[in-house]
Amino acid sequence: MNEYNGILPLYKPRGMTSHDCVFRLRKLLHFKKIGHTGTLDPQVDGVLVLCLGRATRVAEFLLDYGKTYQGVIALGTATTTEDASGEITAEQVVEEPIRRTAVETVLASMRGPIEQITPLYSAVKVNGRKLYEYARAGIPVEPPIRHVTIYDLKLLNPIPNYKEQIAFEVSCSKGTYVRTLAKDIGSKLGYPAHLQTLTRIKAGPFPVEACFTFAQIESLVEKDTFQEALRPLEQALSQMEKWTVDGMIEEQIRHGAVLPLPESFDDRPHAVYNSKGQCLAIYQIHPEHSDRIKPVKVLI
Template sequence: MDGILPLWKTKGMTSHDCVFKVRKILGIKKVGHTGTLDPEVEGVLPICIGEATKIVPFLTDTTKTYRAKVTLGYSTDTEDQTGAMQKQENVDAEISEETVNCVLQEFCGDITQQVPLYSAVKVNGKKLYEYARANEPVERPYRQVKIHNIRFLATTYDKVGKTQAIEFEVTCSKGTYVRTLCVDIGKALGFPSHMSHLVRKATGNLSEQDTLTLDQIQECVDSNQPVPLLSINKGLAHLDKLEIDENIKEKVWHGQKLPLPSPRPDTAFFRMTYHNQIVAIYQIHDNKKEIKPARVFRLNERK
């Protein structure tokens, strides 16, 4: 089996748990996921199987789309609903949809985020959450990320609890912390806040509509039906494509460098396909005059 299993991860499972379950159900060792989802987050988690494990970094680097909820009124030490309450400030009057939407749009484009304290990012060889658990001070690094699109969905005001929840959809670059985005949105609105809910709706061009649950995968195996995998080519649709002939295909399969094509590809990495089937991923050589292989595939790929 070679392809991408677009899994819908349920709450309560780690990404590693999902890989372990898929290996057990399919009886295959060569399995890898394409970007960690926290246990309390559900959503699209592409699982690469067989030869598709070669493209894990290329799927990890794609944009992600999330549906998130930020709750104004109090912050937590983890920046999400799992943490202990820190600052609290009543939202005494409902903030209008117009004001919320204006603030959301301020976050479109390139933004700077401070990495959350409860994260696996390392500082001086030690993970930030290890500093947090040991109650040790540490300077958290900043990152540049990109918000491609952010869209207001709904808002709900709680008169009793004096909080306000705001739901939005965001498409963002690799490395974006949505919980930090929620905290920053709260600050822009003048209140301590935290991320109270998160669902990943898409990874690159793989969306919720493509996904299967672990139960559905088990049903396929139990009924001797093939598990519907997506092609490696589909998973790499965000990369430019160069269609090659049989002569070039043989050179590609042997890992040869090739002259820089014209027009030059727009993406740093690009697909080489033969009859619309993936053969390799190439990149610009350091000499800027040639292209060289980054990954080579020899398979009869599913269309």
């Protein structure tokens, strides 16, 4: 059996869950140690970052990376799920086109830190039950508030007025519900709305152009060259704070040592490298000793 280690930027097709993608890849490769770095709804396509072998040890850190999406908002119709998969809950005819300046003003108001009401059709738990379980059973529940950050939000439509659809691109922090963002944009424009389509075009350092489709992966597997699709673990950690050490400290890190706090450290996790550019471990400030750092993950 082949042993694979690295990061696979996969182009997830619509209609598949993230778990479906992992399951299919395991069958293709006959290799079980595969995990994903954050789910994509079945109706959303685009970048899904998978970790194989040794790289599964850093999957939890990749969850924190920001994401970029392109999507289309449908004005005039609200749904139970806030996207096209739900049942219609409200309708209003958009009789007059909305001026581009009005749409841009709304988008500008939503950049930066914002609050979102978690959608009822989501897997977030309240009192031990998932929100969608309450929704399906018709049981009233107070959904939690999320604090997220919208780094950028812009129009894609090259027209001066908007009537039934708004195409947009958003860069946002982890935990952002883009379907809720779409619904809220419509509300600020005075109409019910839902997210019609969505594509993730970037996750952390991986753009959609770097992704492999299942057809490409199948071709590589047939040629026994699948390893060419894998990216080094270090590329996945490239957006994390970095600390490079000498040979003596490297040996201590290999044994999981607690170390003195370097001047360059802050309270974020740091990827620790040797002089050859190999990532040795993830370290952070010790929770009980602020003058020391401890390993969160040793990777060698």
